[in-house]
Amino acid sequence: MLTILLTAGVIGGIAVLCASALALAAHCFAVYEDPRVGELEKCLPGVNCGACGYAGCSDYAKAIVAEEAGIDRCAPGGNDVLEALAAATGAAATTLEKMVALVHCNGTAENAKHRHAYNGIMDCQAAHQLAGGDMTCNYGCLGYGSCARVCPVDAIEINKNLAIVHPDLCIGCKACVASCPRNLISMVPASKKIHVLCSSADKGPIAKKACNVACIGCRICAKLDGDAFTMDGFLAKRNYDNDVTNPAVIEKCPGKCIVDTAPAPPAQPTEGQHA
Amino acid sequence: MKVTRALRKLRGSIHPQYFKGLTADAPITTMPAPAKLFVSMAQHLGAPAKPIVAKGDIVVQGQCIAEAAGFISAPVHAPASGKVLEVDTAPTPAGTMAPRIIIETDPQNTETQTLPPMPEWQKQPRETLLARIAEAGIAGMGGAGFPTRVKLSPPADKPIDTLIINGAECEPYLTADHRLMVEHSAGIVNGIRIICHLLEVKHVHVAIEENKPSAIEAMQQALEQLDGVEASVCILPTEYPQGAEKQQISMTTGREVPSGGLPMDVGCVVENVGTVLAVANAILEGLPLTHRVTTVTGHIVQTPQNVLAPIGTTYADLVAFCGGLTNPAAKVISGGPMMGMAQPSLEGSTTKTSSGLVFLEERRVHVYRSLPCIGCGRCIEACPMDLIPAAISYTVEGGDYDKAEALNILDCIECGCCAFVCPASRPLVQHFKLAKPKIIVKRRQAAAAKGTA
Ligand code: SF4
Numbered sequence: 001m002l003t004i005l006l007t008a009g010v011i012g013g014i015a016v017l018c019a020s021a022l023a024l025a026a027h028c029f030a031v032y033e034d035p036r037v038g039e040l041e042k043c044l045p046g047v048n049c050g051a052c053g054y055a056g057c058s059d060y061a062k063a064i065v066a067e068e069a070g071i072d073r074c075a076p077g078g079n080d081v082l083e084a085l086a087a088a089t090g091a092a093a094t095t096l097e098k099m100v101a102l103v104h105c106n107g108t109a110e111n112a113k114h115r116h117a118y119n120g121i122m123d124c125q126a127a128h129q130l131a132g133g134d135m136t137c138n139y140g141c142l143g144y145g146s147c148a149r150v151c152p153v154d155a156i157e158i159n160k161n162l163a164i165v166h167p168d169l170c171i172g173c174k175a176c177v178a179s180c181p182r183n184l185i186s187m188v189p190a191s192k193k194i195h196v197l198c199s200s201a202d203k204g205p206i207a208k209k210a211c212n213v214a215c216i217g218c219r220i221c222a223k224l225d226g227d228a229f230t231m232d233g234f235l236a237k238r239n240y241d242n243d244v245t246n247p248a249v250i251e252k253c254p255g256k257c258i259v260d261t262a263p264a265p266p267a268q269p270t271e272g273q274h275a
Numbered sequence: 276m277k278v279t280r281a282l283r284k285l286r287g288s289i290h291p292q293y294f295k296g297l298t299a300d301a302p303i304t305t306m307p308a309p310a311k312l313f314v315s316m317a318q319h320l321g322a323p324a325k326p327i328v329a330k331g332d333i334v335v336q337g338q339c340i341a342e343a344a345g346f347i348s349a350p351v352h353a354p355a356s357g358k359v360l361e362v363d364t365a366p367t368p369a370g371t372m373a374p375r376i377i378i379e380t381d382p383q384n385t386e387t388q389t390l391p392p393m394p395e396w397q398k399q400p401r402e403t404l405l406a407r408i409a410e411a412g413i414a415g416m417g418g419a420g421f422p423t424r425v426k427l428s429p430p431a432d433k434p435i436d437t438l439i440i441n442g443a444e445c446e447p448y449l450t451a452d453h454r455l456m457v458e459h460s461a462g463i464v465n466g467i468r469i470i471c472h473l474l475e476v477k478h479v480h481v482a483i484e485e486n487k488p489s490a491i492e493a494m495q496q497a498l499e500q501l502d503g504v505e506a507s508v509c510i511l512p513t514e515y516p517q518g519a520e521k522q523q524i525s526m527t528t529g530r531e532v533p534s535g536g537l538p539m540d541v542g543c544v545v546e547n548v549g550t551v552l553a554v555a556n557a558i559l560e561g562l563p564l565t566h567r568v569t570t571v572t573g574h575i576v577q578t579p580q581n582v583l584a585p586i587g588t589t590y591a592d593l594v595a596f597c598g599g600l601t602n603p604a605a606k607v608i609s610g611g612p613m614m615g616m617a618q619p620s621l622e623g624s625t626t627k628t629s630s631g632l633v634f635l636e637e638r639r640v641h642v643y644r645s646l647p648c649i650g651c652g653r654c655i656e657a658c659p660m661d662l663i664p665a666a667i668s669y670t671v672e673g674g675d676y677d678k679a680e681a682l683n684i685l686d687c688i689e690c691g692c693c694a695f696v697c698p699a700s701r702p703l704v705q706h707f708k709l710a711k712p713k714i715i716v717k718r719r720q721a722a723a724a725k726g727t728a
């Protein structure tokens with residue numbers, strides 16, 4: 001009986017001692033956290049994607065409180081988060097244009113030719129380092145999926161050796177942009193659906209030899225709709241400030257590289273493959 | 276004239292089949308300029324040269340057609356006379372895009388342009404000689420293509436006492452340096468004399484693998500003409516990678532280049548025999564670097580041989596000069612089979628660093644399926660740099676570049692011994708080649724951030 005009491009007493013004593021030590025420590029070393037940080041954190045989506053330039057949502061909240069960062073940096077959150085943040089901080093709310101990633105290439109296995117067999121590491125940079133990749137086109141998508149591996153929300157699919165971003169899934173974090181050794185990915189407004197899906201700077205005949213859907217630098221699009229299309233050497237570029245006013249360009253483009261992705265989001269043109 | 280032996284054995288090493296007999300005894304043949312030359316501007320390490328000619332310009336052999344773009348860079352000269360057809364961009368073997376000048380050669384135009392020869396070079400100031408070496412566009416011809424002028428101007432706090440002439444040529448198949456030593460030993464010794472004068476060194480080792488007795492003999496005789504310095508031919512055992520810079524220093528002088536260090540940290544400069552000959556030609560005859568000897572070889576080449584060809588000759592022209600192929604090639608490698616680069620087509624062209632062009636038939640090309648590491652440790656035994664290739668490759672695969680750096684990935688010389696012995700056929704060297712540039716960029720960014728902070 002005595003043994004039991006003694007044990008209970010000693011253990012209980014240790015418990016009381018430790019509890020008071022902990023209570024004391026909690027009191028002395030208490031870290032003051034600005035309650036506003038927690039409040040803002042609740043407004044943020046919590047995906048910790050890093051698009052804002054901070055290590056995660058909580059870091060970004062701290063930066064807003066410290067007035068180091070504006071409230072318009074959360075791309076995945078879009079306008080809802082922006083409004084919530086504006087309400088919480090009292091800052092003026094603007095509207096954000098939703099931006100999504102786009103792979104500026106349509107060189108699927110059927111469209112683009114392969115130059116040599118590649119039997120190395122399944123990584124785009126590794127394949128690119130070997131004589132500029134195994135595609136005949138020196139600019140197009142290699143399809144080894146380095147971008148898909150860095151996407152935090154699996155918005156990129158590799159289909160027939162071509163990376164395609166699903167705009168509905170993309171949260172606009174830009175992680176994929178830097179991962180592509182061919183610099184094929186850039187952010188475009190989600191509302192714009194007509195794109196130039198080619199990045200080949202080569203002259204027409206060379207580009208055409210490498211891929212069925214290459215831009216041949218004919219300038220027809222720039223002539224038909226100069227506000228929406230501009231030329232950069234032998235490559236047409238989409239000017240996203242303006243809408244496409246003359247949808248005939250899609251039909252008229254001899255390279256078949258102007259594509260309307262609106263009907264079915266991960267749209268692939270079928271014209272080019274059979275033409 | 277002394278003949279010495281290597282001071283020790285290589286730590287790790289391999290013994291591939293050499294097949295040097297295909298070309299080792301054939302004299303160097305001179306190839307006339309083909310109809311078109313495709314001259315890349317990225318033939319050396321560092322910034323690509325800047326073209327200074329335009330489409331339609333008439334150029335003569337030896338004329339400077341592109342100037343150095345910075346200190347670590349080298350100019351490029353027209354390898355033959357003719358007309359500039361086009362100045363465009365083309366991918367380099369490493370995948371980056373670089374400018375390229377296409378010349379349509381004109382066999383009628385035999386004019387050549389040289390720089391003024393300097394027979395009295397001993398009387399010239401050091402700076403003039405170095406400027407000439409830079410002006411002639413000389414870059415290390417062993418493979419790395421480091422601009423020679425930079426290598427020969429070590430900072431004052433790094434005194435150099437030993438010059439090592441690299442004639443090891445440890446890559447299988449290649450015999451270009453071997454033939455140069457046999458046929459141009461006098462020229463090489465002239466180059467050694469000039470470089471000794473520039474670096475003010477008193478010791479020269481000419482390092483040659485023992486499988487080249489004719490080169491050893493030729494260099495031994497030629498070195499008799501060299502006075503004022505203590506010269507020796509150092510005979511190295513036939514092992515791969517005997518020709519690697521750090522390995523040669525350790526073999527000939529017993530010094531170890533520290534991790535992350537350079538040969539100059541232990542008072543050495545290592546130059547390839549081809550580079551030394553180019554230095555002699557630039558100073559004594561005023562010749563810019565426009566031609567080089569390339570070993571065109573393989574069991575399916577009609578007449579494998581060492582060809583002195585203008586730089587920018589396409590691989591297709593080179594093999595046509597050698598009589599074509601007897602059987603279709605399954606793989607074409609620019610450089611040696613251990614460290615060279617497989618080529619996507621014969622459209623590529625030679626550069627200042629093209630030591631060889633190896634044609635392999637189907638039977639010699641294995642398409643490996645890479646399997647997980649079985650933990651056998653053979654790569655560790657084979658690595659001449661004392662690294663742990665298996666462990667480094669996992670860290671790279673997992674994207675943990677900091678760990679890879681801690682495992683000294685930057686000391687890897689990309690010799691390929693580890694991948695050669697790996698029974699699981701792991702693409703070890705490719706992992707290292709992928710990670711090294713990324714780590715170097717990260718280091719640079721960190722250093723820059725520290726500088727601005
Ligand atoms: S597709 Fe690109 S931008 Fe969109 S979520 Fe994925 S990585 Fe981020």
Ligand code: SF4
Pocket residue numbers: 103124140141142143144145146147148162163179180181182183184185
């Ligand atoms: S878009 Fe770029 S990173 Fe993505 S698969 Fe294509 S080449 Fe690779």
Ligand code: SF4
Pocket residue numbers: 657658659660661662663664686687688689690691692693694703704707
């Ligand atoms: S490639 Fe690098 S890791 Fe592999 S054996 Fe050579 S030095 Fe060692």
Ligand code: SF4
Pocket residue numbers: 647648649650651652653654655664665693696697698699700701703
């Ligand atoms: S040789 Fe290959 S299988 Fe063996 S330990 Fe090294 S990586 Fe692993």
